[in-house]
């Protein structure tokens with residue numbers, strides 16, 4: 323038996339997506355920029371995918387640029403926007419709970435001489451609009467705050483934040499990699515000028531993503547080469563990946579509410595029983611305003627990395643938000659930015675469910691986790 327409870331890291335490819343991709347990995351192998359029939363067959367696949375994604379996001383196909391994933395979309399948004407704006411606006415505001423793709427792009431800009439403000443979140447994992455208001459100035463070019471956090475699932479008040487940014491003449495970018503397929507995305511209501519998405523979090527292939535760019539917003543390309551994707555993202559298109567992304571979005575459009583209803587019921591059951599059996603357990607992130615598939619908990623008194631490895635031995639796959647830097651394990655930057663003490667941050671585990679998560683997997687996890695946690699807690703007490 324195994325339980326894959328790490329869908330925020332990546333999801334399995336939906337078999338229907340695989341079927342849609344296959345022709346583009348075999349007979350329809352043309353270069354989408356070639357004028358002959360083989361090229362046009364590939365071009366058709368790319369443009370059909372663009373239409374499907376645009377349709378679901380309620381934008382025009384021409385507003386989307388395909389990228390190699392969420393990381394590149396985030397980099398293109400943050401660096402591309404900052405570097406295309408003039409000397410009057412050299413200030414960037416990002417939340418401290420962003421994915422590394424945004425945070426590291428921001429740090430890179432800082433090294434280049436841009437002013438950057440990192441805004442922490444509240445204890446509930448939510449970035450407060452007032453904190454953004456205090457950070458934004460007339461020199462701010464861009465504000466970047468994610469739609470839903472990958473570690474806690476906390477949904478951010480992007481609508482209010484975009485209003486604050488735009489009122490000061492700044493652009494607003496949101497990383498919607500973890501909200502796509504989980505909660506509705508209404509780009510107009512959010513007020514996003516730039517929005518990042520990725521295929522492999524929604525049962526599509528790895529290495530495909532897109533950036534929505536509002537008409538009139540100028541971005542400086544990060545790479546240089548051919549004329550693909552309006553010169554913003556040159557390079558021969560990942561045709562099969564893009565086709566798979568389009569199919570994955572089409573499937574999300576038809577069934578994400580149903581998928582998430584199921585995931586929510588299973589997540590809630592997992593949470594309730596873990597809290598009951600293993601107190602003290604702390605839920606990290608706003609319980610009411612969370613994407614339905616995510617549960618981040620700290621098992622007080624033990625180390626999350628150790629728990630992860632022990633669960634792995636039982637074929638239960640979860641995640642910690644910690645990062646390995648220079649050989650030592652650093653606790654999650656997201657939990658620390660919420661003001662969670664280091665010990666509790668180190669005790670955190672993220673469970674993330676999806677379309678294919680079964681009742682049997684949750685049963686299995688609930689049977690295996692309690693004795694492991696109890697054993698590790700005992701061992702930790704003896705060690706002290």
Ligand SMILES: Cc1ncc(COP(=O)(O)O)c(C=O)c1O
Pocket residue numbers: 330331390391392393394396421423468470471472497499500520521522529530531
């Ligand atoms: C919020 C968020 N942004 C960006 C990314 C990066 O996306 P990709 O893996 O497609 O580069 C991820 C994936 O881990 C994510 O969770």
